[in-house]
Amino acid sequence: DAVDNAPAIVVGSGYGAAVAALRLGQAGIRTLVLEMGRLWNTPGSDGKVFCSTNAPDQRSMWFRTRTEAPLASFLWLDVVNRDISRYPGVLDRVHFADMSVFVGRGVGGGSLVNGGMAVTPLRSYFAEQFPTVDAAEMYGTYFPRARAMLGVNTVDPAWFEATDWYRFSRVSRKHAQNAGLRTTFVPNVYDFGYMQREAAGTAAKSALAGEVIYGNNQGKRSLDKTYLASALGTGNVTIHTLEKVRAISRAADGTYVLTADRIDTTGNVVETKQYGCRYLFLGGGSLGTSELLVRARETGTLPALNASVGAGWGTNGNVMLGRANHLWDTVGANQSTMPVMGIDDWANTANPVFAEIAPLPTGLEHWVSLYLAITKNPQRAAFTYDAASGTVKLGWSAAQSAVSVGMAKKLFDRINAANATIYRYDLFGGAGKVFADDFTYHPLGGCVLGRATDDYGRVKGYSRLYVTDGSLVPGSIGVNPFVTITALAERTMARVLAEDTAP
Ligand code: FDA
Numbered sequence: 001d002a003v004d005n006a007p008a009i010v011v012g013s014g015y016g017a018a019v020a021a022l023r024l025g026q027a028g029i030r031t032l033v034l035e036m037g038r039l040w041n042t043p044g045s046d047g048k049v050f051c052s053t054n055a056p057d058q059r060s061m062w063f064r065t066r067t068e069a070p071l072a073s074f075l076w077l078d079v080v081n082r083d084i085s086r087y088p089g090v091l092d093r094v095h096f097a098d099m100s101v102f103v104g105r106g107v108g109g110g111s112l113v114n115g116g117m118a119v120t121p122l123r124s125y126f127a128e129q130f131p132t133v134d135a136a137e138m139y140g141t142y143f144p145r146a147r148a149m150l151g152v153n154t155v156d157p158a159w160f161e162a163t164d165w166y167r168f169s170r171v172s173r174k175h176a177q178n179a180g181l182r183t184t185f186v187p188n189v190y191d192f193g194y195m196q197r198e199a200a201g202t203a204a205k206s207a208l209a210g211e212v213i214y215g216n217n218q219g220k221r222s223l224d225k226t227y228l229a230s231a232l233g234t235g236n237v238t239i240h241t242l243e244k245v246r247a248i249s250r251a252a253d254g255t256y257v258l259t260a261d262r263i264d265t266t267g268n269v270v271e272t273k274q275y276g277c278r279y280l281f282l283g284g285g286s287l288g289t290s291e292l293l294v295r296a297r298e299t300g301t302l303p304a305l306n307a308s309v310g311a312g313w314g315t316n317g318n319v320m321l322g323r324a325n326h327l328w329d330t331v332g333a334n335q336s337t338m339p340v341m342g343i344d345d346w347a348n349t350a351n352p353v354f355a356e357i358a359p360l361p362t363g364l365e366h367w368v369s370l371y372l373a374i375t376k377n378p379q380r381a382a383f384t385y386d387a388a389s390g391t392v393k394l395g396w397s398a399a400q401s402a403v404s405v406g407m408a409k410k411l412f413d414r415i416n417a418a419n420a421t422i423y424r425y426d427l428f429g430g431a432g433k434v435f436a437d438d439f440t441y442h443p444l445g446g447c448v449l450g451r452a453t454d455d456y457g458r459v460k461g462y463s464r465l466y467v468t469d470g471s472l473v474p475g476s477i478g479v480n481p482f483v484t485i486t487a488l489a490e491r492t493m494a495r496v497l498a499e500d501t502a503p
Contacts, residue, residue, distance in 0.1 A: 006032040006238075009258060009277040011245050011292070013037075014109020015482050016469030017283025018227035019146075019489035024281075025234030027497050032275065033237060034260055036244035037062075037105030038088050040112060040215060040224070050090065050215025053337075054363070058087035060214040062105045063267050068093045069213070070102065070320060070439060071370075074362070076426045087265055088242065090215050093439070094287055096394035099315065099401065100439045102213075103285055107239060110285070110482065111222040113213050114441070116188040116338050117356065118152040119479035122346060126484070129474055132455045138487060142494075146486035151221035152187045155340045156196070160185075163199055165208055167332035169341045171325065172357040172369045176343045179418035181411075183343050186356065186480075189226075190338040194219040210361045212337035243273065248280070248292055249301035256280040256465065279464045279501065282447075283489075286313065286470040290383045290446030291392040293459070293467075298385035304461030308451035310383035313394065314475020315401070316442035317353075317375030319408040321435050322360070322424035323416060325367040335361040343371075345411055346478055352376040353411045354479055368424055372441065375407035380475045383446055401437035408435060442481050447471040449488070457492040464500065468492055 008024050010017045013035040024031040040049050044059060051059045056067045067081045074080060091113045094101045104110040120143050127135045160166050173183045190207055197203035198219070206218035216222070231237040240262075247259040255276045262271040282289040294310040296302035325331065336359060343355040355373040360366065379400035383392050416422060425432040447453060449472040452460060457472055459465040468489040470481060477484050 004273065005276040006030055007277065008032070008279040008281065009034065009256070009275055010281045010283055011258075012109060012283035012285060012288055012469065013107045013223070013228060013239065014104065014111065014283055014285055014469060015223065015485045016489040017109065017281065018223045018231065019486055020281040020283055020466070020468045020493055021237050022227050022231040022234070023493035023497060025231045025236040027501065028236060029279070029501065031237045032277070033239040034243045034245055034258070034275070035107055035239060035241050037090070037107065037241065039107045039239070039241050040090060048217050050211065050217050053210045053212065053214055056082050056084060056214055058085045059089050060084060060091060061089040062092035063088065070436065071360070071427050072429045073426060074366070076430060086267060088263070088267070091213055096396065098398045098438065099394060099396040101287055101443045102439060102441050103287060103443070107228060107241060108223040112215050114482065115212060115480070116190045116220055117480040118147065118150060118187045118189050118483050120147070120483050121477050121479045125346070125478045129477060130449060132450045133491075138491065142487040142490045143483065145490050146483055149226060150189050150483070150486060151191070151226055152189055152483070153192055154185060154187045155192050157185070159196055160340065164332050164334045165199055165336040166340065167330070168335050168359055168369065169339075169357045171329055171331050172343070172371070173341060175369065175415055175419045175421070179415045181343050181345055181415070183341055186340055186342050188338050188340060189221040190216070191219050191221060195336065195338070207336050207338045208334070210337060210363070245284070245292060247301060248296050250462070251276070254278070254464070279466075281466045281468055283469045286443035286446050289467055289469055289471045293447060293452075294383045294385050294392050298387070302462065306452060306460050308448060310446055311380070312448040312451060312474050313381045313383065313396070313443070313445040314377065314379065315396070315404065315440035316444050316476050316481060317373070317377035317404045317407065318440040318442050319373045319375060319404045319435050319437050320358070320428070321371055321373065321408060321412060322427045323369045323412065324422050324424045325369055326421065327367065329367065330365050331367060331369060333363055333365050335359040337361055343411070346376075351407055351410045352478070353407055355408070355411065356480070368427070371412070373404075373408040373411065374442070374478060374480070375404045376476060376478065377404045377407065379403050380445065405435040405437045444470050444473040444477065444481060445475040448474045456495045457488070458496070466492060466496060
């Protein structure tokens with residue numbers, strides 16, 4: 001069979017992958033990026049690249065016949081989800097037995113669908129999670145490098161205080177303060193200058209038009225506009241889309257051999273390709289990379305992978321919930337989709353929680369305060385290979401989610417008590433579920449730094465094989481994770497290019 005060879009291959013095109021592609025390209029190394037999703041640059045029949053959250057179509061979700069939005073219902077009605085046709089849409093929800101994981105699909109990975117919150121973790125917690133990483137170097141060099149490259153900026157505080165679009169945040173801030181809790185501004189990669197022009201009516205609305213989880217048509221500095229644009233600009237990087245890597249092996253001469261299925265927009269495999277490379281960088285995300293390596297170990301194609309591959313997975317303690325406000329506490333019909341504030345109770349050692357104040361942009365006043373809580377849940381799970389089905393399973397249980405709920409509940413019971421408010425029971429399905437603990441936006445771990453890999457992401461048992469994505473993070477980082485993933489990838493690439501690729 002014809003093997004298409006490249007000096008370096010990067011699997012995926014999310015944060016870790018995009019950093020690898022840029023730094024390899026700048027070093028003059030010819031690099032091929034393989035991404036299972038599509039390139040999001042061509043407008044559909046409505047003139048827009050991405051569809052809106054209010055009227056989702058085939059572009060919204062990865063090969064579905066109905067959307068599966070995180071908020072399933074409103075006033076117990078299934079008003080949120082819509083029938084769609086099967087297509088490689090931008091948001092995927094991957095279902096395991098007791099946990100489902102939202103991930104982005106397309107050139108840019110999670111950066112296409114996420115809330116853009118660009119948070120640097122608390123240094124003490126970073127050091128706790130990564131005891132073998134030099135924190136001084138991370139906070140002095142790699143975090144600043146990541147933030148600059150990602151285009152991180154902050155909302156103008158004066159505009160924040162005055163605008164209708166962040167009334168929902170100010171109401172939640174007041175309620176947190178009434179309970180003696182601290183709030184903090186959260187940086188974002190959405191261009192706040194652009195957002196102010198949206199509000200002024202001088203620019204096309206995106207964050208102010210409900211766009212986020214199915215993609216932003218304007219304003220957001222997703223990876224296709226930052227790292228990946230620069231990577232392509234080096235002239236050394238090529239991206240193949242709609243190609244899913246399904247197997248990795250190593251030839252006798254040390255070449256890594258990848259098997260990839262090329263699909264069409266109906267999902268049919270139209271070609272199976274073989275690629276060879278000397279250097280292999282895995283950036284398929286916590287799920288994608290863990291799946292590839294667990295399968296490679298268990299099917300014997302990379303038998304020297306150690307027992308830590310697949311282990312150390314967590315949800316970053318994610319729980320979503322809503323509170324019902326008093327009638328006089330209106331949150332506003334106008335809500336920006338980009339969160340800019342969090343309730344920071346991480347220093348509370350008895351119950352550490354960082355809760356992002358999330359928007360619920362329906363275009364109508366609904367008196368709901370919505371939150372995505374990040375709790376310090378110590379539970380971890382492992383991926384295992386099911387030989388009968390050839391699939392990888394995740395061992396996370398409902399009891400492990402209950403730990404996150406317990407922590408979120410303690411914090412929000414305090415907030416409800418201080419404000420004489422209650423939870424909303426109608427948002428997460430018909431059973432009156434208050435805490436959405438069965439999905440996560442922040443899958444982390446599976447190939448943890450220093451365990452499945454060395455301290456720089458070099459996979460143990462093999463040379464020239466690297467992990468650069470969220471699977472390196474041991475299940476929890478206490479804040480939204482993409483800045484940490486990007487900074488760790490910068491650190492890996494600096495080391496690898498200095499030490500491993502010398503002629
Ligand atoms: P990432 O998941 O970004 O990229 C992996 C890529 O590899 C994908 O494009 C995938 O299609 C591709 N891939 C996987 N397997 C493959 C294979 N076998 N072959 C080919 N391609 C493959 N974080 C944050 O810091 N702030 C925030 O505000 C938010 N908000 C948020 C909202 C929503 C709705 C979601 C779903 C997620 C967030 N996140 C977030 C999380 C954040 O987006 C996430 O942590 C990062 O995207 C993870 O980056 P990685 O590099 O690990 O992989």
